[in-house]
Amino acid sequence: MTELTQEQETESKIWSQGFIKGMTEEGESLSEINPESGPLGGNAAKAHSHGAGAGVPDSSRAGRLTSYKLADFPAITGREEDWRFTPLKRLRGLDRVGIKGMELNGAAPLVEASAPEGVTVETVGRDDARIGSAGIPEDRVAAAAWENFSEATIVTLPAEFVGNADNVTTLTLTGQGDTPAASHILVHAKKFATGVVVLDHRGTAVLSENVEVLVEDGADLTVVSIQDWNDDAVHASAQHVMAGRDSKVKHVVVNLGGDLLRTTPTARYSGTGAEVEMYGLYFADAGQHLEQRLFVDHSTKNCKSRVTYKGALQGDNAHAVWIGDVLIRKQAEGTDSYEMNRNLILTQGARADSVPNLEIETGMIEGAGHASATGRFDDEQLFYLQTRGIAEDVARRLVVRGFLNEVIQQIKVPALEERLRDSVERELESSAL
Amino acid sequence: MSTLEIKDLHVSIETEQGIKPILKGVSLTINTGETHAIMGPNGSGKSTLASTIAGHPRYTVDSGSITLDGENVLEMSVDERARAGLFLAMQYPVEIPGVTMTNFLRTAKTAIDGEAPKLRTWTKDVKAAMAQLRIEPEFAERNVNEGFSGGEKKRHEILQLELLRPKFAVLDETDSGLDVDALKIVSEGVNRAIHAGGLGTLLITHYTRILRYIKPQFVHVFVDGTIAEQGGPELADRLEEEGYDRYLVAETATA
Ligand SMILES: Nc1ncnc2c1ncn2[C@@H]1O[C@H](COP(=O)(O)OP(=O)(O)OP(=O)(O)O)[C@@H](O)[C@H]1O
Ligand SMILES: [Mg+2]
Numbered sequence: 001m002t003e004l005t006q007e008q009e010t011e012s013k014i015w016s017q018g019f020i021k022g023m024t025e026e027g028e029s030l031s032e033i034n035p036e037s038g039p040l041g042g043n044a045a046k047a048h049s050h051g052a053g054a055g056v057p058d059s060s061r062a063g064r065l066t067s068y069k070l071a072d073f074p075a076i077t078g079r080e081e082d083w084r085f086t087p088l089k090r091l092r093g094l095d096r097v098g099i100k101g102m103e104l105n106g107a108a109p110l111v112e113a114s115a116p117e118g119v120t121v122e123t124v125g126r127d128d129a130r131i132g133s134a135g136i137p138e139d140r141v142a143a144a145a146w147e148n149f150s151e152a153t154i155v156t157l158p159a160e161f162v163g164n165a166d167n168v169t170t171l172t173l174t175g176q177g178d179t180p181a182a183s184h185i186l187v188h189a190k191k192f193a194t195g196v197v198v199l200d201h202r203g204t205a206v207l208s209e210n211v212e213v214l215v216e217d218g219a220d221l222t223v224v225s226i227q228d229w230n231d232d233a234v235h236a237s238a239q240h241v242m243a244g245r246d247s248k249v250k251h252v253v254v255n256l257g258g259d260l261l262r263t264t265p266t267a268r269y270s271g272t273g274a275e276v277e278m279y280g281l282y283f284a285d286a287g288q289h290l291e292q293r294l295f296v297d298h299s300t301k302n303c304k305s306r307v308t309y310k311g312a313l314q315g316d317n318a319h320a321v322w323i324g325d326v327l328i329r330k331q332a333e334g335t336d337s338y339e340m341n342r343n344l345i346l347t348q349g350a351r352a353d354s355v356p357n358l359e360i361e362t363g364m365i366e367g368a369g370h371a372s373a374t375g376r377f378d379d380e381q382l383f384y385l386q387t388r389g390i391a392e393d394v395a396r397r398l399v400v401r402g403f404l405n406e407v408i409q410q411i412k413v414p415a416l417e418e419r420l421r422d423s424v425e426r427e428l429e430s431s432a433l
Numbered sequence: 434m435s436t437l438e439i440k441d442l443h444v445s446i447e448t449e450q451g452i453k454p455i456l457k458g459v460s461l462t463i464n465t466g467e468t469h470a471i472m473g474p475n476g477s478g479k480s481t482l483a484s485t486i487a488g489h490p491r492y493t494v495d496s497g498s499i500t501l502d503g504e505n506v507l508e509m510s511v512d513e514r515a516r517a518g519l520f521l522a523m524q525y526p527v528e529i530p531g532v533t534m535t536n537f538l539r540t541a542k543t544a545i546d547g548e549a550p551k552l553r554t555w556t557k558d559v560k561a562a563m564a565q566l567r568i569e570p571e572f573a574e575r576n577v578n579e580g581f582s583g584g585e586k587k588r589h590e591i592l593q594l595e596l597l598r599p600k601f602a603v604l605d606e607t608d609s610g611l612d613v614d615a616l617k618i619v620s621e622g623v624n625r626a627i628h629a630g631g632l633g634t635l636l637i638t639h640y641t642r643i644l645r646y647i648k649p650q651f652v653h654v655f656v657d658g659t660i661a662e663q664g665g666p667e668l669a670d671r672l673e674e675e676g677y678d679r680y681l682v683a684e685t686a687t688a
Contacts, residue, residue: 118636157528386488388545389516391512391544391545399530400531402532
């Protein structure tokens with residue numbers, strides 16, 4: 001009898017108390033964080049790569065190019081590590097901006113805001129000083145968006161703003177058609193602000209987007225980015241989180257609708273004692289390519305990161321990709337990090353790629369680990385549930401709902417949780433066998 | 434009173450080497466209140482019979498019939514059979530990631546009864562049934578069978594038997610893989626279900642050990658896809674002493 005098929009299962013937990021392979025404990029002599037080589041660097045206008053000094057291999061995430069300038073990035077061939085899973089042909093030109101006259105000048109999604117009193121939502125020009133305070137492009141597509149957006153939307157939670165599940169700020173971003181477009185959003189939680197901001201992407205779009213999430217000291221911010229586009233949408237979204245000292249950030253990605261979604265969240269720390277939780281939920285159905293590539297860059301002491309991404313796949317050529325890069329730099333002593341990805345394949349013909357990648361440059365950490373597993377909802381599971389009287393469609397729903405609920409229940413905004421449960425149900429129905 | 438009737442059942446499976454007949458004419462009638470033991474060597478087709486009754490898609494019924502109070506069971510889907518009152522405790526219960534026992538039990542009970550159980554009494558019933566089977570309360574929040582030991586899985590099968598209250602229960606080697614204490618606990622559970630009334634039981638086992646705790650009225654010896662001998666409880670005693678060799682020798686002799 002076949003039980004749950006573990007196509008790939010890796011699990012590891014590394015503790016600083018133990019000996020970590022290939023690593024020396026030299027915590028006493030580590031230098032202070034150098035702001036010049038900090039995550040956003042000093043001179044952002046020029047191409048530069050971080051930490052590419054001696055001893056950092058090219059394949060290291062620390063060595064990857066970051067720049068605001070499109071021209072600094074070479075053309076994408078598809079063989080690069082960070083593009084190898086993406087079907088470039090289906091990017092509808094987002095990867096070729098600046099090449100052979102390819103432009104990124106379509107109308108950006110229409111932004112409708114609903115915000116509680118105290119929270120401001122502004123439309124600003126490219127020259128606004130706040131832009132660039134939390135992020136920097138790490139790939140050509142994001143750099144193209146950065147160079148080409150014409151206006152940005154900035155959401156500001158004022159200092160000590162008290163937000164909760166009942167006064168959520170929502171930006172509804174409605175795609176304006178299939179002309180390739182660029183957009184830019186900055187969510188800014190000032191000192192000690194708390195609150196929830198939802199970015200709700202819908203409609204039809206071919207969009208390259210940068211989302212900056214700037215969380216100042218002591219703030220506690222939840223950002224939920226929902227991608228529930230029409231079937232034909234193409235969306236590349238680079239989401240840059242910058243967590244301040246003692247801040248708490250919960251970043252949630254929900255990828256449901258669209259032909260090709262490539263979401264690349266990055267978490268960086270500008271102070272010590274910050275905690276970043278990154279959750280993701282995706283449901284790929286027939287023909288969909290849903291790619292989520294994460295990067296957690298631990299460059300400061302005593303910070304925590306938790307990554308939990310779960311996805312269900314159903315139907316022919318449903319493809320999900322999850323890449324979890326975690327880098328614990330030499331100076332990031334006391335880091336506590338764990339990342340996990342689980343996929344549930346519901347039918348034949350669907351494929352999930354899951355690659356955790358942990359780089360640790362110091363032995364002086366609390367802990368670091370990763371887990372990745374892809375399981376199948378197979379005929380034996382279905383049979384078992386049916387022998388208990390549960391009909392096939394109910395059984396499937398039971399399993400998927402249970403599987404994804406771990407992520408949904410983390411959002412802690414009842415209205416939103418309800419909506420996501422409904423969306424998952426719809427996904428299940430629309431691609432029923 | 435209900436009757437589960439199996440008549441001249443022929444079942445085959447598709448293998449890489451071609452079609453393989455497994456059940457070669459099995460007839461068996463079970464009435465409410467009766468306990469039948471099916472005993473037989475490895476590979477004789479016991480699980481195939483159990484899975485065919487439950488409706489596993491891998492098994493093809495070539496001829497013969499299964500009826501429940503005259504209704505054609507073979508025409509029912511797997512879940513319809515369960516709702517009609519058939520229950521299969523599996524030899525290898527399946528792990529269902531992401532679904533907690535609590536959620537699973539409630540969903541199953543709702544499906545079987547056609548309406549959701551009353552929350553207060555249901556929670557109480559589940560707790561009591563778990564306690565009787567010495568299942569720690571934490572299991573309620575664990576995923577179905579995930580990471581359970583062999584013995585824990587079997588206890589949970591009997592938990593479901595007690596909570597879902599079927600008309601007929603097929604217990605496929607519920608005793609295998611259990612130590613003596615667990616065997617007692619599980620047997621007590623089966624006996625409770627039997628004594629609660631309204632249940633006919635088909636107890637499939639390789640060993641006679643469980644028959645010290647659960648007393649069948651009928652014993653059927655299964656060899657190579659057919660019933661080689663039937664009798665009362667005394668047949669089990671004889672098997673305990675002699676094993677299955679007698680039947681296997683006979684089989685090679687006639688082959
Ligand atoms: N999926 C399958 N593929 C190939 N052969 C199978 C399959 N399922 C059952 N069989 C074969 O059918 C025969 C009967 O198997 P079955 O599992 O019903 O026996 P059993 O009496 O339950 O044995 P056990 O005591 O080991 O549980 C065996 O020869 C077995 O190898
Ligand atoms: Mg068997």
